[in-house]
Amino acid sequence: MQRFEGRVALVTAGAQGIGAAVVRRIAAEGGSVVITDLQEDKIAELAAELGDQAIGVRTDVMSRDDVNAAVAKAVERFGRLDVVVNNAGGCIVTSVPEDTTDEDWHRQLDLTLVGASRCIQAALPHLVESRGNVVTISSVNGLAAFGNIEYSAAKAGQIAMTLNYAARYGDLGVRFNVVAPGTIRTPNWDSHPEALETLSQLYPLGRVGEPEDIAAAVAFLASEDASWITGQTLPVEGGVLTGPAPLVLSTSGPFAKKY
Template structure:
């Protein structure tokens, strides 16, 4: 498929895991891809796989200056911007309990929620100019159902409300906003505990955890003209987790 032929996409957090898979998927479908990540050497490795129609930029979503510079570099190199796939974001605490004080909440909210806002604000004028821009945020199923890790879940839930409001506000410009909400995905976060992935398979009706490519496929769909009349939605990519207690069946 060449759904993104002639299009330019920025993928934040594009050096690893879901971001890497998303960058490769968009590139395979014809997009010129800008891989933005704090891990610039790893981003450059992804660009090596993508070829000449890609570039790597340093991108720290906690810094407005860094985000604006990354978007500006993308537009300067390719002349336009059509897709923002915002993948950067992970659980900073990896704890279920709320620790005393504001620190954990502030760090997670700034990274996950405000980081997305920074990227959208920097990209939006260029997406409007393209005439049919698309923003896809990678949220989490933790923002949809109660699965613990409160600061992370709350920040991810905020993305759902953000996208709903932005979709209504900017719909007349032609820019679409959507969220993908993955459940357990086999990323480097599980490199040192593969047994956890094996145990988690049992709670999913499809009897496997997700792959980064599963999420990348959903991002590519929502960013493409195949989803040209879809905006303001949250698409769960969760192997049937929210259908019920799959571990009790079969």
């Protein structure tokens, strides 16, 4: 499939994990990609791997100047901008919610919610021109209670922001959607790999996700295959949102699975 031939995508936090998988997927489908992240070495390495199809631009989504410059660079290098993937926005608060400070809240919202908003604002004139679209990587934390209150609130905020932008710019052909991943095996989990083992037991499909599972969903929503889909949140989560009851009830007792 070459769904991104002639199209240009900007991916935030594209150096590793989900972002890097999205970059590779869009490039594999013929697109040009602007890889942005704080990690200059890694984005340079990934851009080199993709040759003429990619450039790396060091960008902190918490800086409006950086974001504006990255969008300008995308248009300068490739002449247009069709897709923004708002992937930056991981959990950065480490204290329990009872102890978080205003500063913790502000940092988390600034990274996850305002960061995505900055990228949309900077890209919007170009997306209007290209009738492009935005895919924001939220989380199942934005849809149900999995802990990390500040992160979850910011992720839910991304969903509300997407609904409003979708309603506001649909008439100009610009689409806004969200992918809400469950647990995904990325470097984010490198310091506690055992957690992935434990968490996999909560997933009806029997495993945590891989970055490529998310990249496939992003590529679908960002492509013309989804040209009549806007304002939606697509959970890509191995069934974890079905809740714990079906898992427990299906293994023992009167409702145990027959097969």
